[in-house]
Amino acid sequence: MTVLNVRDFGAVGDGSTDDTAAIQDALDAANNGDEVYVPATGSSYLVTGHNAVVDVNPSHDGVRLYGDGEGSRIEYGGGNGGRNVFMVSVDPGDDGIDGFVLENLTLDGGLGSVEGDPNVAAGIQVRSPHAGDEGSVDISIRDVRATNCYGNGIDVRSAGTTVTNCTADNNRQHGFGMHTSGDPFQDPPVRFERCLAHGNGFGGGYYGMDLSAGKGVAEDCVLHDNEGAGATKCSDGADRMVYRRCRLANNEGVSFQNTSGQGATVVFDQIVAEGNAYTMRLTEDGTYRVPAGSELVFADNGPDVRGALYLTDDSVLEAGDATLWISGQTGGAGLRASSDGAGSRVGTYYHANNEDGAISNDQNISFGTIASDLKTDLDGVPTADQVGAWSDAEIDTGSDDGSTGEGTTDDSPFDAWTPRWDASASDWGVVAGDEYEGGHALRYDHDGTDAARRAISWDAAGTPSDVEVLDRVRVPSFETDGDRGYHARVHLRSSYAGGEETGYWIELEDAEDAFRLAKYSVDGMETLARFGAPAEGVFFYRRFRAEGERLRVKVWKATESEPDTWDADVTDADHENGWVGLGSFDPGAFQTDVLGVATDGGTVQLEADDESGTDEPAPDEPEPVADLEVVSLEARNLTADAATLAGDLRDLGGADEVRVRFELRTAATDAWTAVGGETLGSPSEFTHIVSGLDAAAAYEFRAVADGTDATVAGEIVSFATLDDADENAAPxxxxxxxxxxxxxxxxxxxxxxxxxxxxxxxxxxxxxxxxxxxxxxxxxxxxxxxxxxxxxxxxxxxxxxxxxxxxxxxxxxxxxxxxxx
CATH class of the missing domain: 2.60.40.10 (Immunoglobulins)
Structure with a gap:
């Protein structure tokens, strides 16, 4: 890896010297794995021209363009002559871009320096890929502020792009824009995570965030005080848009609307819309879903005669297992349903202090419960100071719901859980009994007969990569009729992508070798390993570990000691990260009373009780996954007096270099002898030939890695030298x-x-x-x-x-x- 400083290529950063060529030269000199550094300056690095001013293209695979933060400022200085401006243009072309990173920079769009009225004048535009790209895009934009742009701040037109901890402010058009519907691929969807948009849209009908067309996700985002048309929208070509834990506050226009996006699916999960001038407008024939257990809060919006939430055209609102809170609406009622689309439903609707009452029209909508109560915020939905570029505030996900009055008690176990795939919150509950650790267990029991992929994620574990789960599970009775009998799954690295469930899981059934390690991928379901003999009505412990591309599982009866060996040890590279959780394909019951998860060196733990937790530790709590990792491999090239010892350094634990070696001893002795040794700068296998050994003798060895703060050793491996009379020839x-x-x-x-x-x-x-x-x-x-x-x-x-x-x-x-x- 080489760091290329733009100053070494002639950049000055004084706000007046044209640094375009110097920045481009530094980028063009970078190879895969290199970094292009833009140091902080008291002024700015001036760039000029039109179209791709700073050009990032398929030759920049694995390149990182970065600065020191807010002080590393690149500013547009004119020269477009009325033509489009892509201040930083990231163009996947036909070959795609894999692993490009843009971070820790301020991009000033030079609003006053843009000539004419170009159609596009963005601070960053990720361009649409060509048809030959076939999804080979992996682009990350992190901790970037895009400000003062004539057009959009950050504009994304390619799936496979993730925008994290970025701020778009005071841009004439959209703060964040997204449009991928014309692309040859849609997955993985564009993601905006922990982003902040404010002061955008003053050029007219623009928004803080425009998830215009294709597939997109906005998660933990805050859109506030945007001018023009409002907080956010989707439009023609929208396929599936997801808003999760987002705050839409004090925007001049609507909270949300769909402008001609026919057939769109929009998911609202834990949303706060407060102080906006106009309604959340659900239009066209769109399907608008609120997941089971989720809540939407509307507070002090208006004046708008259409209410805080307005259904029109042929829209359908699917919120049958969710809760709406609408209060303080001026100029109208809390909710107005005027859609010709049939089947809208709200599970629970709480209302308070709305000028024209709770409901002004109830066309084609039904409610489970309607009551008067007040809630004005949701824990877990971030505020403006917690997101955006260079924010480091933690988002509070506590369980205090901030409500007042009657009707607010929630005794379900789902404060820290999210139903996934075909599941709903009603599939799970808490049961009591002396046979359970801590006296309680989390019980799955679907009320129906249809087999389906049902799961819940335990949100406290996040979406880890390297992760280990220990759980204690029991299936009271097996179901073996037809395509059923697949019970009690524990999931790792699971997700939902491209219309398909993905991830790794283990389950049990009433069959030979019926503990099964399997995966869902875009190519379907695949069994990776089978082992063991489950039994109904018996508690088993399951330890399930994912490290890099290695998956290991062991299962044993809860009444027995944990075995030293793994039942399954396989390699698979399909899934790199995702949520941790429980699930089942069969609708029959199972019970889990202990679930421990180790992620990134730390541990979180659940023991189910009637308040969803206890402070008592679980037996045999899983060890955190070590950062520094070395594995002992089998001895090779055995002769009567020599052997090749082999090890695999899997992870350097954040160090630039790690010293690796072996320890050897005669079997059944205590003292180790250090042999071999080399320094490695990346994960790889290593070997050492030992000679002078006794013929037909038993030995043991282990691989050892010496890190900065710790020394770790792999498992002990046994081998035996050959007899002098039986020298073995290698294949x-x-x-x-x-x-x-x-x-x-x-x-x-x-x-x-x-x-x-x-x-x-x-x-x-x-x-x-x-x-x-x-x-x-x-x-x-x-x-x-x-x-x-x-x-x-x-x-x-x-x-x-x-x-x-x-x-x-x-x-x-x-x-x-x-x-x-």
């Missing part, structure tokens, strides 16, 4: 042919192989795809005798730099060939 690889059938979407390789062994004790052949020394896909075949041949078919979505073939015999003598891509 040979007689054929190794790799056929590359990759596409823009998948890297695919056919590995044709033929192996032989003079001793006639072949054991296994493994083909792997690797990236930077890490395995990203693998296939293996068990072999025997003195020869074998086959073809392994490997594929992976990510990049690959090496195809490797390895064969071993029953004495673990090996041969390896590799093909560099």
């Amino acid at each position: 040979t690889i007689e054929q190794f042919e790799v056929t590359d059938r990759s596409t823009n979407k998948w890297n695919r390789f056919d590995v044709n192989w033929k192996v032989a062994d003079g001793d006639g004790d072949l054991d296994a052949v493994v083909s792997t795809l690797e990236r930077n020394g890490r395995t990203v896909a693998a296939d293996s075949t068990t072999v025997s005798g003195d020869g074998a041949s086959y073809t392994h078919l490997l594929r992976v979505r990510g990049k690959v730099d090496t195809v490797r073939l390895c064969v071993n015999d029953t004495s673990n003598a090996t041969a390896t060939r590799e093909y560099e891509i």
Whole structure:
């Protein structure tokens, strides 16, 4: 990795020197993994021109363009001659952009320097990809302030873009804009996370955030004091937009509206709309969903005769398991339903102090409960000081609901849980009993007969990558009729993407080898491993760990001690992160009374009781996943007096370099002898040949990594040297042919192989795809005798730099060939 300082390429940063060429030259000199640094200045780096002023393109895979924060200011100085201005243009083109990062910068759009009335004059525009791109986009924009732009502050037109902790303020058009409906792909959707928009839209009919068309998510965002048309909207071409934990406050126009977006689905999950001039307007034939257990709060909006929430055209509001709070509406009633679309429903509607009462029209809408009560805010929905560029305030997700009066008691266990997929909050409840740890358990029991993918996420665990779960679970009775009987799932790295459920899970059923490790992906469901013998009415502990691309599971009866070995140990690279939770495919009951989760070196823990928690620790609480990680591999190339020890450094724990070595001892002895040693700057395998060993003797070794603050060791591995009279010959690889059938979407390789062994004790052949020394896909075949041949078919979505073939015999003598891509 090389840091390229724009000043070394001639940038001055005095606010008057044209630094366009210097910044571009620094970018063009960067290779994958390099960083382009824009140091803070007392003035600004002036850029001029039109269209792609600072051009980021497919050649900038893995490049980071960054500064020191607010003081690293790039300012537009004119020269467009009435033409469009993309101050920073990020263009995926036909090849896509993978891993580009833009962060810690201020972009001043130079509103007064823009000539004419260009259609587009954005601080940042992520351009639409070409048809050949096929989804190869991974762009991150973080801690950036986009201000004083003639057009939009940050404008995104490509799926695969994430905008996090950014501020868009005082821009003439939208603060944040998004439009991907014309693109060749829509997933993963554009995401705006912890973003702040204020003072935007003063040029006319513009918004703080415009999720115009395609698929988008706004999560933990605050849109306040925007002028023009209001807080946010979607429009023609909108497919699915999600607003989650967002605050829409004191905007001049509407809280939200859909302008001609027919067929759109819009999700509102934990929203506060307060002090806005006009209504939240649900229009067209859109479907507007409020998830089960969620709440919407409208407070002190208006004056608007249409009310705080207005259904019109053919819209449908699906909030049958949710709660609406509307209070302080001026100029109208709290809610007005004038839609011709049938089937709108609200589970609970609380109202207070609305000028024209609770409801001015109830056309095609029904309610579960209507009552008078007041709530003006929601915990967990951030305020302006908690989001935006360089914000570091924690968002309070406490359970105090801030309500007053009657009708506000919530004794469900879902303050920290979110129903996922086909689930609803009614599928879960808390049950009591002496057989449960702590006296209570969380019980799943769907009220129906249809099998479906139902789950809940435990939000306290977040969406981790490396994570371990320990739970204690029981299925009272198995159901085996038809396509049923798949009970009691615990989920890791789960999500919902592209219309498909994704993630890893383990479950149990009444069958042989019926603990199952499996995954959902865009290609469907796949079983990764089966093991063990579950039994109905019996509590089991399950430890489920995901580290990098490695998944491990062990299960044991709660009355027995935890085993030392894992029941399943597999590699899979489909899912990198996601929520942790519980679920089931079968509608039958299961009970979980202990759930412990370790993420990023810390632990959170649930024991169900009638108030959703207890302070008592769970038995055998999972160890946090270590940052520094090393694994001992099997010994190789065994002879009568020598062996090759092997280890794998999986994680450097944040260090630039780590010293690795081995410790060796004769079996059944206590003292270790240090052997070998080297320094590694990235995760990779390492080996050391030890000689002078005794023939036909038993030894043990372990791999060791010495970090900055700690030393960690892998598991102890045993091996035995050969007898002098029985020297083992290593296998040979007689054929190794790799056929590359990759596409823009998948890297695919056919590995044709033929192996032989003079001793006639072949054991296994493994083909792997690797990236930077890490395995990203693998296939293996068990072999025997003195020869074998086959073809392994490997594929992976990510990049690959090496195809490797390895064969071993029953004495673990090996041969390896590799093909560099």
